[in-house]
Amino acid sequence: MTKIVVLVKEVPDAAVNKQLDASTGRLVRSGERTLNPFDTHAIEAALQLKEGGELSVDEVVAVTIAPAGAEKTLNKAVALGADRSILLSDEGLAGSDVVATAYALAELVKRESPDLVLLGQQSDDGQSYAVGAAVAEYLGWPGLTQVVGLKVEGDKLRAERQAEYGYDTVEVTLPAVLSVGDAINEPRYPSLKAIMGAKKKPQEKLTLADAGIDASKVGADGSQAVWQSAEEPPAKAAGAIIEEDDVAAAVEQIVAWLDERKLV
Amino acid sequence: MSNILVYALHFEGAINKNSLGAISAAAKLAGDLGGEAHVVLVGDDISDDTAASVGAYGATKAYRVNAAAGTAQPVVDALDQIASGGDYGYALFGGGLLGFEAGAGLAARRGGGIAVEVTGLTVDGGKLVAERPVLGDSQISKIGFKGFGVVVGRLNAFEATEGGSPAPVEDVTVELSKAAGQINVVTRGEQRGADVNIEDAQVLITGGRGLGKPESFSLAEDLAGAFGGNAAVAATRAAVDAGWFPYAGQIGQTGKTVAPKLYVGLGVSGAIQHKVGMQSAEAIVAINKDANAPIFDFADLGVVGDLHAITPALTEAIKAKKG
Numbered sequence: 001m002t003k004i005v006v007l008v009k010e011v012p013d014a015a016v017n018k019q020l021d022a023s024t025g026r027l028v029r030s031g032e033r034t035l036n037p038f039d040t041h042a043i044e045a046a047l048q049l050k051e052g053g054e055l056s057v058d059e060v061v062a063v064t065i066a067p068a069g070a071e072k073t074l075n076k077a078v079a080l081g082a083d084r085s086i087l088l089s090d091e092g093l094a095g096s097d098v099v100a101t102a103y104a105l106a107e108l109v110k111r112e113s114p115d116l117v118l119l120g121q122q123s124d125d126g127q128s129y130a131v132g133a134a135v136a137e138y139l140g141w142p143g144l145t146q147v148v149g150l151k152v153e154g155d156k157l158r159a160e161r162q163a164e165y166g167y168d169t170v171e172v173t174l175p176a177v178l179s180v181g182d183a184i185n186e187p188r189y190p191s192l193k194a195i196m197g198a199k200k201k202p203q204e205k206l207t208l209a210d211a212g213i214d215a216s217k218v219g220a221d222g223s224q225a226v227w228q229s230a231e232e233p234p235a236k237a238a239g240a241i242i243e244e245d246d247v248a249a250a251v252e253q254i255v256a257w258l259d260e261r262k263l264v
Numbered sequence: 265m266s267n268i269l270v271y272a273l274h275f276e277g278a279i280n281k282n283s284l285g286a287i288s289a290a291a292k293l294a295g296d297l298g299g300e301a302h303v304v305l306v307g308d309d310i311s312d313d314t315a316a317s318v319g320a321y322g323a324t325k326a327y328r329v330n331a332a333a334g335t336a337q338p339v340v341d342a343l344d345q346i347a348s349g350g351d352y353g354y355a356l357f358g359g360g361l362l363g364f365e366a367g368a369g370l371a372a373r374r375g376g377g378i379a380v381e382v383t384g385l386t387v388d389g390g391k392l393v394a395e396r397p398v399l400g401d402s403q404i405s406k407i408g409f410k411g412f413g414v415v416v417g418r419l420n421a422f423e424a425t426e427g428g429s430p431a432p433v434e435d436v437t438v439e440l441s442k443a444a445g446q447i448n449v450v451t452r453g454e455q456r457g458a459d460v461n462i463e464d465a466q467v468l469i470t471g472g473r474g475l476g477k478p479e480s481f482s483l484a485e486d487l488a489g490a491f492g493g494n495a496a497v498a499a500t501r502a503a504v505d506a507g508w509f510p511y512a513g514q515i516g517q518t519g520k521t522v523a524p525k526l527y528v529g530l531g532v533s534g535a536i537q538h539k540v541g542m543q544s545a546e547a548i549v550a551i552n553k554d555a556n557a558p559i560f561d562f563a564d565l566g567v568v569g570d571l572h573a574i575t576p577a578l579t580e581a582i583k584a585k586k587g
Contacts, residue, residue, distance in 0.1 A: 252581070
């Protein structure tokens with residue numbers, strides 16, 4: 001039997017402007033929040049493995065680290081197909097960098113001892129692309145990121161991804177950590193029944209102490225990368241914008257613009 | 265003082281251009297830190313000349329590790345072992361998929377910190393400070409490190425400068441971790457689709473996921489045709505991963521870097537990974553129905569509208585203009 005843990009993240013809604021706190025250089029984590037879009041592909045990948053039958057997946061567990069109030073976002077992950085969820089929430093985590101976050105996530109994974117960990121290749125806000133590889137390192141498991149194709153081959157997984165010189169195909173023996181790109185699948189829309197049912201699925205809420213996580217290794221103090229400040233880049237002149245209501249008029253404007261710059 | 269380790273990605277005997285840029289940057293910064301830049305190459309087919317060639321970019325030593333290339337685990341094992349055996353405060357990666365992966369793994373193993381997508385590095389008070397653009401490049405964050413620091417550069421952020429002489433090559437035997445044995449590269453660098461040339465075109469019509477379906481690339485082909493001989497069609501990673509366009513025609517992080525006179529994006533959202541491969545274009549025009557698409561933040565001319573209606577009309581207008 002196979003257990004899959006999907007690591008998910010709550011992120012600011014893409015439709016809302018993201019901001020930095022000028023004093024700490026960190027992202028302002030207030031405002032409308034949602035499930036990281038890349039993670040929906042990881043959940044879908046887990047579901048497809050489960051439905052494919054070759055792995056006989058008996059459980060998909062969604063795991064997140066988030067400030068209090070992330071229950072709703074975690075329910076979205078469950079509605080998309082997880083069987084239950086775990087939320088680690090603790091003020092001691094505030095200011096954790098990528099490596100500290102990965103350490104805490106790996107500790108949560110160890111409690112579940114799954115065979116496979118899936119996650120989205122990047123978060124919509126931080127965009128580090130790095131958490132999956134660091135989680136793999138803390139677990140001592142092989143890690144592959146930016147996977148866009150996944151197949152079961154006997155007792156191994158065959159993953160495809162695009163690297164610097166073209167597509168690479170890599171075989172990995174479980175347990176392993178895989179981060180997936182958005183090209184891997186088209187996540188399904190959850191049914192109304194799944195959305196309603198998600199609230200009834202088990203959701204475990206943990207603090208650092210509950211999870212047995214070393215508080216000195218997380219949070220701002222436990223992080224080795226220090227975000228010192230943030231500043232505006234040199235301003236670039238804003239481009240012209242055409243709002244098209246009439247195709248012929250818009251095309252005329254585009255051609256005039258190109259003509260002015262001798263680009264036609 | 266502190267030395268800097270640099271990972272040099274290589275394929276078929278050639279070292280990646282972004283790795284060479286990282287070596288040049290590390291050599292300069294190591295000088296400011298009172299140390300040296302040393303390079304690590306991991307692979308089973310690295311010649312003496314290839315390894316020694318890093319000296320021309322400022323490295324004073326090349327470590328050669330005989331292990332499978334193409335995945336992060338052996339790179340982490342190699343850099344960790346070498347860093348443990350010397351005075352190394354930092355590791356620098358030129359970027360790319362393995363840079364993110366091996367960089368993150370190395371930071372975790374050494375209990376260090378990591379900064380990715382770095383566009384600038386300075387030395388302040390004897391320590392490295394990394395500059396990382398965030399939030400769609402609207403802000404630049406400065407990141408320092410309490411202990412061991414791993415820096416992963418953004419594509420094209422660091423320029424390779426030649427000048428030094430070949431570096432001495434030292435072969436290192438690295439004990440690989442268990443995880444390295446659980447992973448096996450079946451094929452590497454597979455080219456998918458036709459071999460198209462986008463690097464020499466003066467006008468590039470680029471199709472993104474917003475085209476909606478592979479057949480819509482004909483809109484891009486027709487528009488390129490209207491511009492004439494110096495125009496070509498390119499694509500975003502999303503369109504290539506979807507199988508709509510050949511990999512050889514992809515712009516961005518894991519594709520080509522281009523600098524045409526005119527870039528026209530059709531249904532291109534303008535993710536950072538795409539932007540880093542085309543931002544040197546002289547003029548950037550974007551047609552996209554999503555007014556919130558990031559490409560409108562750096563396009564010289566943004567057209568918010570339906571590309572399926574606008575593009576054919578634009579093609580006809582340009583044909584008419586050219587007579």
